[in-house]
Amino acid sequence: MQLMRLTLFTDYSLRVLLVLATRTDSLVTIADLSKAFDISNAHLMKVTHLLGKSGWVETVRGRNGGMRLAAHPSKLRIGTIVRHLESDFALVECFGDDNRCVLTGGCELAAVLARAMQAFLDELDRYSLADLANASPALMVLPLWQAVTWHAPVRPPSIEVVPGVAQALLSEPAPARPRGRRAG
Template identity: 85%
Template sequence: MRLTLFTDYSLRVLLVLATRTESLVTIGDLSRAFDISNAHLMKVTHMLGKSGWVDTVRGRNGGMRLSVHPSKLMVGAIVRRLETDFALVECFAEDNRCVLTGGCELAAVLARAMQAFLDELDRYSLADLASASPALMVLPMWQQVTWHDRIKRPSLEVVPGVADALLSDPATKRASKARSS
C-alpha cells in the first residue's frame, strides 16, 4: 500500500511543527524546505487545521503550529483520518461487484495485512518519529528547533530503492539465495 502524497506531505508538515513549537511556520517556509508547491501545502494546511491538530493564524505574521503535544498524536490515527481509501481490492469498496466476494481468501489476507499495517502505525506518536528523525533538526528553515526528545537514529535507513527491496517477493529472494549457494 502506498500512502497518498497528501498524507506524505501532511506527515512532513506535522513533523516540522512538532519540532518548532515556539514559532509559527508558514506555507512558504515548508514549501522551500521540502520543494513542494504552495498550492499543495495550502490544501494540506487547511485539512490539518480542520482536524484540530494544527492552529492556523492568518495575516502578515501568520503561520501554523501544533495545537496538540506531539506525544498525543498517534501516527495510525493521523493516517486513518487523512487517507480516504483503504480499498486495496474491489471487495473492500462500497460499490463492490466482485463475484468472488464471500468466498475468496484474498480479502481476508489483505484485511489482516492492512490491520497489521495500521497496528504498527498505532505504536508510534509524532513525538516518537520526530525524536528519531535527526534530519528535521537541520532543515533549512529560519525557525529554531524548540522541541525534541532525546535524538535517536532512525531504525532503518531508507534511501531510494529500499522500499522495493523490503517489499520484494520473498519467493524470488529464496530462489536467488538458493542459486547463489
C-alpha cells in the same frame, strides 16, 4: 492514480506535522515548508487546511501568520493521523462501496489483505508524532529560519531508507519452506 494522490497527501501532511512538532515556539509558514521540501504552495495549502480542520494544527492568518501544532506531539498517534487522512483503504474491489467482484464471499484474498492492513495500522498505532520526530535527525537541520525548540534526545532512525529500499522491502520474499512432517 487515485492511490498515489492520497499517499502523497498523507506524506506531505506527516512532513508538516513532524516539522511543527520540532518548532513549537514560532509559527511556520507554508512558504517556508514549500521551500524546504520543494513542494508547491498549492499542495501545502490543501494539506494545511485539512490539518487545521482536524484540530491538530492551529493556523494564524495575516502578515505574521503561519501554523503551529495544536496538541502535544506525544498525544498524536501516527495510525490515527493516517486513518484520518486516507479516505480509501480499498486495496481490492470488495473492500469498496461499489463492490461488483464475483468472488466476494468466497475468496481468501480479502481476509489476508484485511489482516495485513490491520497489522499495518496496528504498527502505526505504536508510534506518536513525538516518537518519529525524536528519531528523525534530518528534521533538526532543515533549512528553516524557525529554531528547533522541542525534541527529546535524538536517536537514529530504526531503518535507513534511501531510494530503492522501499522496493527492496516490498520485493518478493524468499520461498517458504514446505509445511508438513519431517522425515525421521
